[in-house]
Amino acid sequence: MTEPVVEVTDLHVSFGTLEAVRGISFAVHPGECVAIVGESGSGKSVTARTLLGLAGEEARVRAGALRVDGVDTSGFSERQWRSIRGRRIGFVLQDALVSLDSLRPVGKEIAETLRLHRAVPRAAIPGRVLELLEEVGVPEPEQRARQYPHELSGGLRQRALIASAIACHPRLLIADEPTTALDVTVQAQILRLLAERRRGGTALLLISHDLAVVAELADRILVMKDGVVVESGPADQVLREPEHPYTRGLLAAIPTEESKGARLSATTAPEVRRAPPGEVVIEARDLAKSFKGRAAVDGVSFELRAGETLGIVGESGSGKTTTARLVLGLLAPDRGSVEIDGQPWAGLTARRKRELRRHIQVIYQDPLSSFDPRFSVRRILDEALDVGGEPRATRRDRAVELLEQVGLDASVLERRPLRLSGGQRQRVAIARALAPRPRVIVCDEPVSALDVSIQAQVLDLLTDLQAELGVAYLFISHHLGVVHHVSDRVLVMKDGRVVESGDVRQVLTAPAAGYTRELLAAVPRLDTTAPLVRRAS
Amino acid sequence: MKARVGVGAASVTLALITLAALAPALLVDGTPDQADALAALEGPSADHLFGTDANGRDVFTRIVYGAAPSLLAGLGATALAVAVGTALGLLAALGGRALDEIVMRLVEVVLALPTLLLALLVITITGPGTVNVILAIALYTAPSYARLVRAQTMVIRRAGFVEAATSLGLGQGRIILRHVLPNAFAPLLVLATIEVGTALVAAASLSYLGLGPQPPAPEWGAMLSGGRDYFSVAWWIAIFPGVAITLTVLSITVVGRHLQRLVEGRTS
Known part of the structure; x- marks a missing residue:
């Protein structure tokens, strides 16, 4: 076997008294993809940043060995780090809009990396920039190179970022959640692009919370939790025969078509039988809404019955959120009508x-931004109960009751949402939504910002509450697995129109529309039932 | 650590000045107008800590009694400016396009004029006195509050929690009072604490020009002005009121900045 491009043994990184990474070891060889998987706070991103010398000034790094491309980087000065960043190691981050300089055309950004490391003669730089953009699949590179990051779509931005990361042919590419902010079809393209780089001999270190994304690409997987590697091995083995309970929990928490009707989190709750759907609570007829002449929603109709979940799935810009705002009566439609319980807005x-x-x-x-930053949980719920007509005397008891219903207790009452975890915040948001005893709850990407195990708990909670209270959900998500898991019926939206609708099993397993098939094909899958065969690579 | 000491010292100074303004009799025995012709123009001593002025009045006593009128002008002007500025800012942000245009153009006109000249103009029309000084200063400081409140309100009106409150079924009035205004107010208070210092200096300047409280009222700016003619023989008459003004403004600024950091730390 060849020399590894990265070799890390017994890496420790601590910030003050907090030890974020506690003795992890791994190596990445040329043409190999190693993935580090874990939830927030597991230490995966700190590990990636340490390899680039970007762990931060407060970080104390200690390691048995820390080698990049044969060079021992322990004790590197900032100057030395700069000389290898971009040249020996390329770095791709989650959000290209933040990572790219917003005041410079993307072509200039790529040119700078080339100039900095004197990768090609000065005169050859413009040509090389275009070559790179073409290599990462950016159409019309001459025109794109002159555009600013905000003028490009998310997918093109991410490609531009990758182009600047690979500009100097680094032997190692570190990608930290490279597709998390992207739509599923774009995600598939970016993953293909990364796979191409790997085939070209680049070593790839992939950091992700999403096991399915990792499954597409990784040769080896390290599962991290609380700063240690709890399980590692060849990708197939880790995904199919996980040994550690934590890995098994992570895999079980992923909502898919197979998980439908089953619980995702490990908690056991008494099975409550769902009542059959009742009377119509939302009736939307031929909704249309344009902004500045562009149709955001065009001819959307559906009905939602009590105790039922209707999923709306689509990519960004498909009109999902505008539909939600029309249904909520926050926007007035240009055409069509919405009736809530037979009452038109x-x-x-x-x-x-x-x-x-x-x-x-x-x-x-994002539940945090939906709470007044000055309000404690008690005031948040108090206000919602007040609106719901709850008398002042019983509000506190009702608030505690609501918190218990969503799996929290009275101890969070005096806390501000800023001091709660992401999962707790979403639970408080659900408690607030339940306070006025609504017939319908519109869920706009309610789990998209959560770790997979927290996502599982929240989805289970929503399912339990529906069985208990008979509330209907209009469930909006870009995540097909999540929608499949929770919905009874589904609408697939594209460019403001409904391209397909019907029973969720029908639509998402035997789609009639070409677009739905395209979406489904792009979803990274954890195919744990197929026979064990190494992917051709 | 250093910052803590500074904030501590500034807080103690402010506490003493506040005490002087509220209950001057607790700090000194005499009255500010008690003249003693035999003891005129005496330098600082054990009997007269800050010396005496041309009429033989004790400068320290006059400074202590001067705290109330001196602070009143600055605080009054700031309070008035905040109130008027908030009202104008809300009107501009929530009252529709036409109203926004009118209010903001008005604000820009005022901001375009030299501040002290504007104040002089007002007092020329209304005549000297504490109330008129307050009006004059409030007139030219209100526009910056109006701008801040307008900008804050426009941001907060589109915040997630305002939409959440609307979806919850809260009325517009309640949303503005309970969610928009309080959140717009936090940065406003910080600006106000810092601007109090500027307003104090402005008030003292107007008094120095003889446009504030009239003699023999013990106002710091007026005292400073009164000491001008004796500066070569009795420096203490002008220096100590000047130090009082400087210390007050400095302390308010230090405490104001500290509050600002606290507020920013909370929201970030």
Whole structure:
């Protein structure tokens, strides 16, 4: 076997008294992809940054060996780090909009890496930039090179970022959540691009929370938790025959078509039988809404019954969120109507509108921004109960009852949401939504920002609450697995239109529309049932 | 650690000045107008800590009694400016396009004029006195508060938690009072604590020009002005009121900045 490009033994990284990484070892060989998988706080990103000398000034790094491309980097000065970043190691981050300089055309950004490391003669730089953009699959590179990051789509931005990362032919490419912010079809393209680099002999270190993404690409997987590697081995083995309970929990928590009707988290709750769908609670007819002449939603119709979940799935810009805002009565449609419990939004006085809002509540992707930063959990719930007509005397008891219903207790009452974890925040948001005893809850990407195990708990909670309270969900997500798991029926949206709708099993296993098939094909899969064969690579 | 000492010292100074303003009799025995012709123009001594002025009045006593009128002008002007500025800012942000245009153009006109000249103009029309000094200073400081409140309100009006409150079924009035205004207010208070210092200096300047409280009222700016003619023979008459103004403004600024850091630390 050839020399490894990266060799790490017994790496420790601590910040003050907190030891973020506690003795991990691994190596990446040329043309190999090693993936580090873990949830937030597992130490995976700190590990990646340490390899680049970017762990931060407060970080104390200690390692038996820390070699990059045959060079011992322990005790490197900032100057020395700069000489290998970009030249020997390329770094691709999650959000290209943040990582690229917003005040410079992307071509200039790539040119700078080339100039800095004197990779090619000065005169050859512009040509090389275009070559690189072409290599990463950016169409019309001459034109794109002159554009600024905000003028490019998420996928093109990520490609530009990869182009600048590979500009000097680094032997190692570190990608930290490279596709997390992207739509599923774009994600598939970026993964293919990374796979190409690997075939070309580049060593790839992939950092991700998403086991399915990793499964597409990785040769070896390290599962990290609390700063240690709990399990490692060839990808197939880790994904199919996980030995550590934590790995098994992670795999079980992934919502897919197979997980439908089963619980995702390890907690056991008494099975409650769901009542069959009741009367119609939302009736949307031929909704249309344009912004500045561009149709965001165009001819969307559906109905939602009590106790039922309707999923809306689509990529960014498909009109999912605009549909949600129309249904919530926050936007007035240009055409069509929405009725909540037989009451149309249109033509209501402000006062009647407010009364109707009680029946339809909402939870968001980012619960923190949906809370007034000055409010404690108690005040948040108090306000919602007040709106729901709960008398002042019983509000505190009802608040505690709601918290218990969502798996929290009275101890969080006086805390501010900023001091709660992501999962706890979403639970508080759900408690607030339940407070006025609504008939429907609109869930707008409610689990997209959560770790997979927390996502599993929240999805289970939503399922339990529906069985218990008979509330209906309008569940919006870009994640097909999640939608498949929770929904009874589904709408697939593209460019403001519904391209397909019907029973979720029908639509997402035997799709009729070409676009749905395209979406499904792009979903990275954890095919744990197929026979063990190494992928051709 | 150093910052802590500074903030501590500034807080103690502010506490003493506040005490002087609220209950001057607790700090000194005499009254500010008690003249003693035999003891005129005496330098600082054990009997007269800060010396005496041309009429033989004790400078220290006058400074202690001067705290109230001196602070009143600065605080009053700031309070008035915050109130008017907040009202204008909310009006501009929430009252629709036309109103926004009118209010903001008005604000820009005021901001374009030289501040002290504007104040002089107002007092020329209204005549001297504490109330008029307050009005004059408030007139030219209110626009910056109006701008801040308008900008804050526009951001917060689009914040997630305002949409969440709307979806919950809260009325517009309640949303503005309970969610928009309090959140817009935090940075405003910080600006105000720092601007109090500027307003104090402005008030002292106007008094120095003889446009504030009229003699024999013990106001720091007026005292500074009164000591000008004796500066070569009795420096203490002008220096100590000057030090009082400087210390007050400095302390308010230090405490204000500290509050600002606290507020920013909380939200980030």
